[in-house]
Amino acid sequence: MELFIALGAIALIALFVVAQYNRLVRLNITVDEAWAQIEVQLKRRADLIPNLVETVKGYAKHEQSTFDAVVAARAKSTSASTVGEVAAADGALTNALRGLLAVAEAYPDLKASTNFLSLQEELSTTENKVSFARQFYNDNVRQLNQAVATVPSKFFAGFAKVGARDFYEVENPTDRNVPNVKF
Amino acid sequence: MANGANFRQMQSANKGKTYFLLASMGALTWLVAYSALTYFGVGTASTMVPIAIGFALIGVWGSYYGSDKLVLTMTGAKLITREDAPELFNVIEEVVIASGLPMPKVAIVEDSAPNAFATGRNPEHALIAFTTRILEVMDRDELQGVIAHEMSHVANRDTLVSAVAATTAGAIAILSDFLTRMMWFGGGRDRRDGNSNPIALVLSLAILIMAPIAAMLLKSAISRKRESLADATAVSFTRNPAGLRKALEVLAADSTVVRQKSNAVAHIWIESPLDGRSVSKMFSTHPPIEERIAALRAMESLGPTV
Numbered sequence: 001m002e003l004f005i006a007l008g009a010i011a012l013i014a015l016f017v018v019a020q021y022n023r024l025v026r027l028n029i030t031v032d033e034a035w036a037q038i039e040v041q042l043k044r045r046a047d048l049i050p051n052l053v054e055t056v057k058g059y060a061k062h063e064q065s066t067f068d069a070v071v072a073a074r075a076k077s078t079s080a081s082t083v084g085e086v087a088a089a090d091g092a093l094t095n096a097l098r099g100l101l102a103v104a105e106a107y108p109d110l111k112a113s114t115n116f117l118s119l120q121e122e123l124s125t126t127e128n129k130v131s132f133a134r135q136f137y138n139d140n141v142r143q144l145n146q147a148v149a150t151v152p153s154k155f156f157a158g159f160a161k162v163g164a165r166d167f168y169e170v171e172n173p174t175d176r177n178v179p180n181v182k183f
Numbered sequence: 184m185a186n187g188a189n190f191r192q193m194q195s196a197n198k199g200k201t202y203f204l205l206a207s208m209g210a211l212t213w214l215v216a217y218s219a220l221t222y223f224g225v226g227t228a229s230t231m232v233p234i235a236i237g238f239a240l241i242g243v244w245g246s247y248y249g250s251d252k253l254v255l256t257m258t259g260a261k262l263i264t265r266e267d268a269p270e271l272f273n274v275i276e277e278v279v280i281a282s283g284l285p286m287p288k289v290a291i292v293e294d295s296a297p298n299a300f301a302t303g304r305n306p307e308h309a310l311i312a313f314t315t316r317i318l319e320v321m322d323r324d325e326l327q328g329v330i331a332h333e334m335s336h337v338a339n340r341d342t343l344v345s346a347v348a349a350t351t352a353g354a355i356a357i358l359s360d361f362l363t364r365m366m367w368f369g370g371g372r373d374r375r376d377g378n379s380n381p382i383a384l385v386l387s388l389a390i391l392i393m394a395p396i397a398a399m400l401l402k403s404a405i406s407r408k409r410e411s412l413a414d415a416t417a418v419s420f421t422r423n424p425a426g427l428r429k430a431l432e433v434l435a436a437d438s439t440v441v442r443q444k445s446n447a448v449a450h451i452w453i454e455s456p457l458d459g460r461s462v463s464k465m466f467s468t469h470p471p472i473e474e475r476i477a478a479l480r481a482m483e484s485l486g487p488t489v
Contacts, residue, residue, distance in 0.1 A: 125273035132281035
């Protein structure tokens with residue numbers, strides 16, 4: 001009888017440990033996936049930019065400084081690697097693009113061109129996707145960090161080789177809102 | 184719902200209420216089975232109860248399992264690809280990223296009423312559909328709200344919840360129908376334990392007759408709670424209650440209703456297609472649209488929730 005009770009207790013403890021371990025690993029993998037999604041969307045946006053700049057250039061030749069700012073911000077964003085760097089470069093690129101779209105405002109022919117319109121739709125959906133990917137990532141980082149910091153999951157974090165992760169924070173809080181570009 | 188509940192509070196409140204209602208459904212089924220036992224005796228009850236539940240299971244679970252395909256035929260929706268509506272797909276992809284769910288199948292229903300629905304037995308087999316009209320009348324923000332509401336039904340597994348509700352309600356209806364018929368023909372009752380208490384007999388009879396109505400009420404109540412829950416979950420995806428609120432206002436202002444082929448799928452639309460008819464609030468599958476708008480407006484006044 002005592003043997004069965006002891007075996008049962010050991011089995012329960014083992015189940016508990018496995019559940020805690022799996023939960024932490026699962027949370028960590030979800031954060032990795034969410035991060036990959038951010039990178040996919042940022043890459044997509046970076047790929048749209050040369051085309052967008054060329055299109056705007058075709059109509060607005062004398063805005064060289066705006067083009068340079070966008071190209072420089074894009075270059076910086078493609079070389080960033082840590083969460084903090086990527087977030088900072090993302091914010092800078094968003095601002096530069098806002099400048100570019102503001103320039104486009106002054107050229108009615110450009111605004112009417114179908115090429116520009118489709119690029120603009122692509123850009124705005126990608127901006128939305130970046131911000132939703134960021135939101136999904138931060139939600140999952142919050143869950144992971146909570147699990148790593150609270151009892152009992154806290155005790156298994158070292159064993160599962162899982163630690164707190166960085167939030168994706170855009171420096172200027174108003175940048176969290178996707179620019180509402182209207183044409 | 185308390186005034187000024189944010190989406191997290193609203194989500195957990197509606198989840199709690201669903202569990203309570205589903206438990207009530209279970210209790211009602213048990214009560215009906217027990218009444219059948221009291222009124223007709225062990226012999227009849229022990230064959231009838233499993234048969235009724237069996238019928239209900241076969242009827243509902245087939246349609247649950249094939250819901251994505253079945254609903255296509257029942258509503259006349261046609262599957263579309265990215266090339267047919269690139270902008271719609273862009274907005275759907277945005278919400279998909281926000282929700283972390285897999286990309287659903289997308290369909291269009293040719294109809295002059297603005298409406299939308301979601302179905303599918305699990306997120307991997309999800310289908311969301313829009314009428315041609317809703318795509319014309321809604322701007323990007325409103326459409327995003329509608330898509331988020333539909334994706335919330337997918338995330339909350341509402342096809343499963345309504346299948347469970349329909350099974351129990353169906354089993355109760357079959358059981359009650361069978362037993363009341365048997366009663367009129369005077370047969371069925373085991374005379375062996377005829378010494379039962381007459382009050383218990385009258386009570387069981389009343390329960391058998393009333394149970395289908397109670398089951399219908401519970402089923403509608405569950406559906407209403409799932410709609411409110413989907414509104415709250417939609418806000419957790421987009422963090423933009425104003426989009427869905429404006430979309431619901433557009434739907435409320437529009438008086439056309441979907442020309443449905445079947446009332447059986449009425450509950451899956453974002454706005455009830457039965458609105459035109461006088462359906463009592465207690466039997467309605469959707470909460471009054473004004474209430475949903477007010478709840479979303481209250482979330483807006485709380486400011487951005489991070």
